Amino acid sequence: MIHGGDVITYKDKYNVDIIDFSSNINPLGPPPGLREEMERAYSEISAYPDIHYRELKENIAAYLKCDNHEVITGNGAIEIINNACVLFNRIVVFTPCFTEYIRRPAVLGREVIKLSLDDDFKINIDKLEADLKPKDLLILGNPNNPTGLRISEQKLRRIHDAIKHKNAFLLLDEAFFEFCPADYDSVEIFKDSVNICIIRAATKFFALPGIRLGYGFATHDFAEKYGRIESPWSVNSYANAAGRVIFRGNDYIKNTKEYIKREKEYISNKLSEVEWIKAYRSDANFILIKLLKYDEDIVFDGFIKNGIMIRKASSFESLDKSYIRIAVKDRESNNKLIRLFKEFE
Amino acid sequence: MIHGGDVITYKDKYNVDIIDFSSNINPLGPPPGLREEMERAYSEISAYPDIHYRELKENIAAYLKCDNHEVITGNGAIEIINNACVLFNRIVVFTPCFTEYIRRPAVLGREVIKLSLDDDFKINIDKLEADLKPKDLLILGNPNNPTGLRISEQKLRRIHDAIKHKNAFLLLDEAFFEFCPADYDSVEIFKDSVNICIIRAATKFFALPGIRLGYGFATHDFAEKYGRIESPWSVNSYANAAGRVIFRGNDYIKNTKEYIKREKEYISNKLSEVEWIKAYRSDANFILIKLLKYDEDIVFDGFIKNGIMIRKASSFESLDKSYIRIAVKDRESNNKLIRLFKEFE
Incomplete structure (x- = not known):
């Protein structure tokens, strides 16, 4: 399994x-009001979803408190992970982690460097700095699945410093963000920074695994690159419509x-x-x-x-x-x- | 554009x-009865879609008149094209064709061999036989987009003979199948054959571009390979539920x-x-x-x-x-x- x-x-x-x-x-x-919105959305399923997801990105940007052009979307968080892996040749992960951090790059023929978390399931930054190379993609779950541990703000900043120092890229998977203590918001921290993409998702917190809505904040240049390689219309009309309701509850x-x-x-x-x-x-x-x-x-x-x-x-x-x-x-x-x-x- | x-x-x-x-x-x-089914499907969106799409594949198999294990699915036909390109290193197309036959393999770093259709937009089999190599993936639209032309049964059989002869693989994109004259059914023709996958889709004929339901018939060994590389849950709950209704109308x-x-x-x-x-x-x-x-x-x-x-x-x-x-x-x-x-x- x-x-x-x-x-x-x-x-x-x-x-x-x-x-x-x-x-x-x-x-x-799911959040209140969603059923009614889903019923209204029926009138939209005979048209293609907006290929630029303009309305959806506006709704997400308002929720993440970032710019529309810094929003990326996917058919669930997994498609965002997949598309990020398309853009890099070498992927670094710390195990144990969500299996798709390893499976998607492997499917795409990418090299996957698997580092082990320490005995207490923490990230060893020395190990990271020793193994990270320029243009690597580091994927970290925050909180990590299956360990459930969130990276402290101080440590996250140090990891990102290492990323910048090496000119690598950090993909932070925060699909469980809203369940965590509200001690810091990574989008707020890295809003004006570089070499980072932060995934969020409707799946877990908004109880919508069937709808397949992944989204994230990314620096503008990454969002542009992402747009050039993503598949058209991969976010369906119901996911698009859900964006009108879920972030307002x-x-x-x-x-x-x-x-x-x-x-x-x-x-x-x-x-x-x-x-x-x-x-x-x-x-x-x-x-x-x-x-x-x-x-x-x-x-x-x-x-x-x-x-x-x-x-x-x-x-x-x-x-x-x-x-x-x-x-x-x-x-x-x-x-x-x-x-x-x-x-x- | x-x-x-x-x-x-x-x-x-x-x-x-x-x-x-x-x-x-x-x-x-969309087909009659779909609105009601979509309203009922609301009760399913808080659970993950069946990772094996058992019910959906049964509905598709009944429609295509093939075995459940010969059915593959995707988030629209484009995801099936993408996943097929993951499985091959060299992709052969005849231009003009649907742009994603070229774009998806290019995104995946695959080599794309572009042959031109003849002046009357027909496929030149001599040209194909000259350029096709073992393990190539040939993608053909049938009918082709944007030309609107369907390959004749006789010619299709000859193309498939060339495919078998070279041990290449044919991906036949029949997203517009139901609009065509009912002169032959490629699934029926190639049901017990090898080296072929035939894409169909709910998007066009059933007027459901917003739902993202692509599916197809594939030989059992290809369907197995496909299952090993596809992303989990890429077909959403509404697409899954639509499968209960659309094929029966x-x-x-x-x-x-x-x-x-x-x-x-x-x-x-x-x-x-x-x-x-x-x-x-x-x-x-x-x-x-x-x-x-x-x-x-x-x-x-x-x-x-x-x-x-x-x-x-x-x-x-x-x-x-x-x-x-x-x-x-x-x-x-x-x-x-x-x-x-x-x-x-």
């Missing part, structure tokens, strides 16, 4: 309803942040009582867990029969079968998960 | 409502074919009365026109001020500014277009 979210395979196999803890989606569902955004913070604390506390696992601290809406007694297959099989799907983590480079990942969901689901962990002993 | 359909740019510039003759979409609009399919046939005859007859142009015969729902007096810019500017957008054709490799392309639309729009042609003299 390279990705989570494949409920259908197991629903059929075990003939049970499955709560999906393997994909990290806002449990509150301030209450929804605030409520989600509080909800996830509360549930993450709750679930983390309960998991700390389970002796056969170690749950890592997370800045995101998911938690990496070290299995101290069983391997991922035993836990997956044991849980799925009871209608809970967790994410095996051995498909993440550098992790073995002693790790799993879970999402933070609604209280009722979280309680079911915790009960399973406690009874599994 | 590399692509048609960019109505927004000109609507703003000239402050008129524009009839879009530059993109070739079924004027009858037999009356809609029949009516559209008759409608386009009738309107194409009507518009072709009227255009033949216009002395300053030559309209080519077309098997598709669009018509290539040779301008005998003005260039494309003069015609485009003259028409757009009157609320009609035609497709300049000089961005198609091998065509100069003396060509334009128009779509076949509803009677009222077609009459407006014809009137402009007649008055333009």
Whole structure:
């Protein structure tokens, strides 16, 4: 299993309803007003999406507080990762990381340099500086998936200094940005800088994995290069229409942040009582867990029969079968998960 | 202008409502029942699309009369073209052709061999046999865009023989298939053959450019290779849901074919009365026109001020500014277009 979210395979196999803890989606569902906007959007599907995404980019720019010309879009964040890899010959990643940071460049025939995160899943800047070459693309998850750790502001600035020093390029994947502590906003920090692109996405926080809307901030010159190689109309009409609604739901955004913070604390506390696992601290809406007694297959099989799907983590480079990942969901689901962990002993 | 359909740019510039003759979409609009299915699909957008597209592939397979495992999908036909180009090092095309046959492989750093169609826009098989090498990917539009010409069954079989003989691969882009005369069905012909993939799409015939649903038939081994390199979840939930409805509308399919046939005859007859142009015969729902007096810019500017957008054709490799392309639309729009042609003299 390279990705989570494949409920259908197991629903059929075990003939049970499955709560999906393997994909990290806002449990509150999509923002208010979206259903009505999606119904109106039907009138737009018989025309091509605007090839320049003018309205969509305006909506995103207002949300990111940047210029329209600094906005890039994609068919989900993955297409942005893919297109960035098209523009570079050598890609540097720190493992474990989201598998597509490795898979997309490999598919495109690019060289992939895999550095390991330190034992505490932190980035070693000395290692980075030693291995980074001019014109490399460094891809970092912030927070990183599957570890859940956000890079501190100070460290991020140091990493970007190293990038500039080497004339490399930083692709910061912040698909989980809104779930994080609001200690800093990378777009604000790097707004007038160089050699950086910051991905955000509607998928996780706005609970819209089906709509496929990835977007990001990029320096103007990168956005231009991106425009020259992207496929036309890759963002569909519904994603375009969603942009009119989702970024305006301030209450929804605030409520989600509080909800996830509360549930993450709750679930983390309960998991700390389970002796056969170690749950890592997370800045995101998911938690990496070290299995101290069983391997991922035993836990997956044991849980799925009871209608809970967790994410095996051995498909993440550098992790073995002693790790799993879970999402933070609604209280009722979280309680079911915790009960399973406690009874599994 | 590399692509048609960019109505927004000109609507703003000239402050008129524009009839879009530059993109070739079924004027009858989407199939019946689709609106209701799209409204129901809202309940699916907070889950990832099935990473294996099982239900969608079943619906497509039933329509194409092939096996589920012979179906491939993409975020519009363009993503299928892109992914096919990932799998080959050298791409052969006959110009003029759809610009993305050249642009996608170029973006991917592939070598592109551009052969010219003969003066009557036909494929010269001797030329093909002379230039084709083992492991080449030959991309052909059938019918071809912008010429509108469909390859005869006999010629297509000869081309495929040449492909097999050289151990090359044929990507047949049949995005306009349903608009064509029903003289043969390439999927039926090549169902048990090798080295071929046939693209179809919901975009044109089912009037769904906003939904981004490309699909195709491929030999099982190609479909497997394709699955190993495609991006996950690139087909969105709405496209997936559309698959439940669009292929079942037999009356809609029949009516559209008759409608386009009738309107194409009507518009072709009227255009033949216009002395300053030559309209080519077309098997598709669009018509290539040779301008005998003005260039494309003069015609485009003259028409757009009157609320009609035609497709300049000089961005198609091998065509100069003396060509334009128009779509076949509803009677009222077609009459407006014809009137402009007649008055333009």
